[in-house]
Structures are given as C-alpha cells and as structure tokens.
Amino acid sequence: MKRKPDPAHRRTDQELAALESRIAAEYKRAANEFSDKIDAYFEQFKKRDAEQKALIGTIVNGREYTAKDYQQWRLAQIGRGERFKALRDRLADRYTRANEVVAAYINGDMAKIYAMNHAYTIQDVKGQADSALDNIDFALFDEHTVKRLLVEQPDLMPYYPQKRAINRGIDLAYGKRQITSVVTSGILQGQSINQMARHLMDRVTGMNQTSAIRAARTAVTQAENAGRQAAADELERKGAILQKRWIAYDDNRSRIHNGVKIHVQADGQIVDSDKPFTVGGEELMFPGDGSMGASGWNIYNCRCARVTEIVGFRSMLTEEQRKQANIRAEIIND
Secondary structure (H helix, E strand, O other): OOOOOOHHHHHHHHHHHHHHHHHHHHHHHHHHHHHHHHHHHHHOOHHHHHHHHHOOOOEEOOEEOOHHHHHHHHHHHOOOHHHHHHHHHHHHHHHHHHHHHHHHHHHHHHHHHHHHHHHHHHHHHHHHOOOOOOOOOOOOOOHHHHHHHHHHOHHHOOOOHHHHOOOHHHHHHHHHHHHHHHHHHHHHOOOOHHHHHHHHHHHHHHHHHHHHHHHHHHHHHHHHHHHHHHHHHHHHHOOEEEEEEEEOOOOOOOOOEOOEOHHHHHOOOEEEOOOOEEEOOEEEOOOOOOOOOOOHHHHOOOOOEEEEEEEEEOOOOOHHHHHOOOOOOOOOOO
C-alpha cells in the first residue's frame, strides 16, 4: 500500500518553503541595490551605441563599416575597460555577500530538521510497537544537541552546509567570470542596451538564487533522512527489527534520468533498515545520501523521504546493554 508523506515530512517541507522564501528575499535585496547602478552603466552607452549602429553599411576611414565592426566596438566599449571592471567587481562582491548570508541561513536550519525527524522516527516506531518499547530509554536530540554532536561527529550529516561554506576568493572569481560571460553573450546576440541591462540583472540573480535553492533542498532532504536513519539505527541497537520504505512524489517536478522517473520508480521500495536502497542503479542509505557514491543527478534537489516500519523484536536487552548505546544487540531467536 502506498504510504503518504508523514507529519514530520510535511513539516520539513514547510521549513524548506520558509527557507526558500528567505533565500529569495536576500537575492531580491541584492538585485534592488544594484538595479539602478546597472541601468546607469548601460545608459551611458545608449547614444553612442545608436550612432555606431547607424554607421553599418557606410564608408568609414575608407572602407565599409560592417556589423562585425559594430560588434567589436560594443565588446571594447561596453564589455571591457575600467568602468566595466569596476561594475563587475562591485556586483560580484555583493552577490558573494548574498551567497554567504544564504549559506548561513541553510546552515542554521539543518540541525533543527535533523532533530525533528530523529524524534519523529523514535516516536513513530514506538507507536507501531504497541508499548513494547515504552520501558526503553532513547536519546532525544534537540537542535542544540545536534549542533554539538556535529562538532564531535562531522559525518553525522555528510552534506552539512558548514562543510560547503562559501570560499570567498573562489566565489568572487566565479561571479566575475559569469558577469563577463553574460554581458559578452548579450553583445554577441545583438541585444539592445536595455535588454543587456535587464538580462545581466536577471541572469546574475537567477543563477545565484537557483544554485542556493538547489543547495537548500539537497541539504534539507539529507538532514531529514539522516536524522531518520540515525534514529532507526538506535532503535535496532535496542532490539527493534526494522525495515525502511522509500517515499517519492509523482508530479511535474519528479526527476527524469535517461527517460525514467527514477525516484518515482523507487517509491514504495522496502529494504532492511541497515541496507541501502537501489535507485537508478545506485545505492543510497536514504534520499539525499551520497556516502555510497551516488551521482549528483540522484541527490540534488531530491524531495523524497524514508519511513521506518517495525517488523519485530529481538530478545529484550539487559539493563547494562541499555546503558551502552554503542552496543549492538545480539540476535537471539525467542
């Protein structure tokens, strides 16, 4: 039977939607700060640009002035020079600062999402167990506990954004290349002055925002399901026998790889909790997991979830074993 997304997954989706709104707002602020500056930069060329364009087909300095000559003039005057470099550098710096702010937004939310889904899995399985696990203590993590654990166990969340913090030098250099590329492309395509101004603003904002939202979605899915996997691991250490099920969305945003909706195809797949799913021919312990070498097309922008289902129990652990969270229960057939 197809299982619908559970309450914690729906809450995680709400957290992601709120995060995406904050990300969009930050890039809108950056765009608003530079919109007038970009318009002013291109406006200064409008009159001369029209004059140069009017020369096409006329004789200049003893030869015909061609569309190629006009294009070369535009490249030299609009897409090069000190004024362009000054605009490019200021614009790249502002968007690097926006990227740093957004990375902090993402970084700040992951521990909360991990903790929420860890707690949900514990409570969900205890509910399925009909009081059989009521007398066993479980570690319940809050956001601050998870943040402390990440210091001691950096692999707790392999995609944790802190490990993917913005490298200012690299980000700045990349931003400058992208800005130059966008302006050069506009000139080669024959865009008008107004079109180039709008295209530059839209492209720079869009590229950064799209990349940030992809990172946010990937990190949220990874944190959600890493928390669920960690909770299931603890439950198994304390006697539960578990399986996990892959839950996917089937809509117009479902990923397609080689003509197949690979995550929709994986929907409902059930494996033992300590075994990987097989999705698109690759192994993942949970949606968003890259620890087993899954490709980017299998991880980025994933919205899927894993849910835990109880199969049975091993013999109850001794009090001493319960105190030792790192002891894995010996399987004893009743």
